[in-house]
Amino acid sequence: MNQxxxxxxxxxxxxxxxxxxxxxxxxxxxxxxxxxxxxxVEAARQQCDFVVMSIFVNPLQFGPNEDFNRYPRDIxxxxxxxxxxGVDLLFTPSVEExxxxxxxxxxxxxxxxxxLCGRTRxxxxxxxxxxxxxxxxxxxxxxxxxxxxxxQQLAVIQQLVKDLSIPVDIVPCPTVRxxxxxxxxxxxxxxxxxxxxxxxxxxxxxxxxxxxxxxxERQAAVIQDQLTRTIAAESLAQIEYVEVMHYPHLxxxxxxxxxxxxxxxxxxxxxRTRLIDNLITTVK
Ligand code: PAF
Numbered sequence: 300m301n302q303x304x305x306x307x308x309x310x311x312x313x314x315x316x317x318x319x320x321x322x323x324x325x326x327x328x329x330x331x332x333x334x335x336x337x338x339x340v341e342a343a344r345q346q347c348d349f350v351v352m353s354i355f356v357n358p359l360q361f362g363p364n365e366d367f368n369r370y371p372r373d374i375x376x377x378x379x380x381x382x383x384x385g386v387d388l389l390f391t392p393s394v395e396e397x398x399x400x401x402x403x404x405x406x407x408x409x410x411x412x413x414x415l416c417g418r419t420r421x422x423x424x425x426x427x428x429x430x431x432x433x434x435x436x437x438x439x440x441x442x443x444x445x446x447x448x449x450x451q452q453l454a455v456i457q458q459l460v461k462d463l464s465i466p467v468d469i470v471p472c473p474t475v476r477x478x479x480x481x482x483x484x485x486x487x488x489x490x491x492x493x494x495x496x497x498x499x500x501x502x503x504x505x506x507x508x509x510x511x512x513x514x515x516e517r518q519a520a521v522i523q524d525q526l527t528r529t530i531a532a533e534s535l536a537q538i539e540y541v542e543v544m545h546y547p548h549l550x551x552x553x554x555x556x557x558x559x560x561x562x563x564x565x566x567x568x569x570x571r572t573r574l575i576d577n578l579i580t581t582v583k
Contacts, residue, residue: 300382302389306437309390313351313438316387321348325440325467327431330354331371331485332380335475339444340384342472351438352381353390355397360426366571371488390438397433406432408455408462411549415451415564416575419539424455431456435465442468446475448482450562450577454547474576476502482576494569497533501565501576504529504541508563508578512555517582519543519552522563530567539566539573546579555582 303309313323324347326339336352343350354377361367374391381389405425412424435443445453457469475483480502481495490498504526511522526541543552546562555561559582566575 300378300386300389302378302391304391304393305396306392309351309388309437312388313349316349322442323347323438323440324350325434325438325443326350326352326386327434327443327445328352328354329356329370329485330377331373331488332377333475333483333485333487335446335448335483337380337384338475339446339472340381340386342470343442343444344385346442346470349387350385351388351390351440352386353392353434353438354381355390355392355430355434357397357426357430358394359398359402359429360423362420362422365420366486366489371485397430402429405429406459406463408458411451411454411458411547414544414549414551415540415542416566417451419566424452427452428455428459432459432463432465435460435467440467442470444470444472446473447471447579448474448484448576450546450564450579451549454549457547480506482574484574486572486574489572490569494535494572497535498567498569498574500530500533500536501567501574504565505563505576505578509580512580512582517555519555526563526565530565535569537568539568541565557582 324343326343328336356370358367406428407425408428417424453471460469479499481498507529508522522543523541530536530538542564544562545552546560552561562577562579564577
């Protein structure tokens with residue numbers, strides 16, 4: 300595995316791979332890799348011949364009171380993991396390399412960026428859309444791999460690629476969970492023991508949603524209400540949102556009908572840690 304820190308070096312390696320006729324797969328990350336990221340690499344290896352991973356904690360997508368400074372970082376550990384799972388090229392640019400001047404161009408995807416996390420994290424998805432557009436320009440991959448745990452981010456990126464005719468296949472990959480159901484996230488390391496144990500309620504409530512749908516529940520408000528009660532029963536859980544929406548357009552859902560593709564999305568704080576999780580399913 301090669302590791303590069305500059306855009307010039309990255310382009311030179313990717314150019315060589317492309318000249319050799321290789322299909323370029325791209326896994327953008329903010330590092331502190333866990334099995335969820337490694338599964339994205341696995342999928343990329345299956346579909347591509349040359350896998351690029353970026354590790355860049357993007358300041359544009361953090362609000363002023365968010366965890367940019369304390370976001371976990373360990374490049375040495377990440378390098379070993381990336382190499383072990385077969386990344387060919389690791390791109391670890393500095394903030395100065397990515398943003399050498401004041402950024403005057405922002406990519407903003409209307410509508411899908413607004414609900415859910417967009418409401419409590421204003422500007423977050425503009426930061427994501429801007430850095431992902433820039434990374435796509437730098438790497439020019441044939442395919443890029445994103446986890447469904449960040450379902451709204453995925454919807455934003457799918458819309459972005461469609462609107463701007465960016466020639467990259469966006470490949471959604473299933474959420475990877477701990478044995479007790481907690482969705483893997485770099486932020487899980489912030490949780491205290493008690494918070495970690497109560498945090499399993501996110502997955503439990505999504506299972507409850509599946510059961511309600513299977514039993515024929517079609518009122519979004521009922522599903523929302525039941526999940527809210529389940530989560531609120533955990534003493535440390537502070538609910539930010541529990542929502543049922545049409546997916547991927549992220550329009551509010553009320554009465555569900557067979558064939559609807561829906562997203563049941565949760566954001567819950569445990570102490571200083573904000574967790575998200577979701578279920579994407581088709582109403583049967
Ligand atoms: O999902 C993430 O880790 C980030 O939002 C991404 C896509 C790498 C952009 O910074």
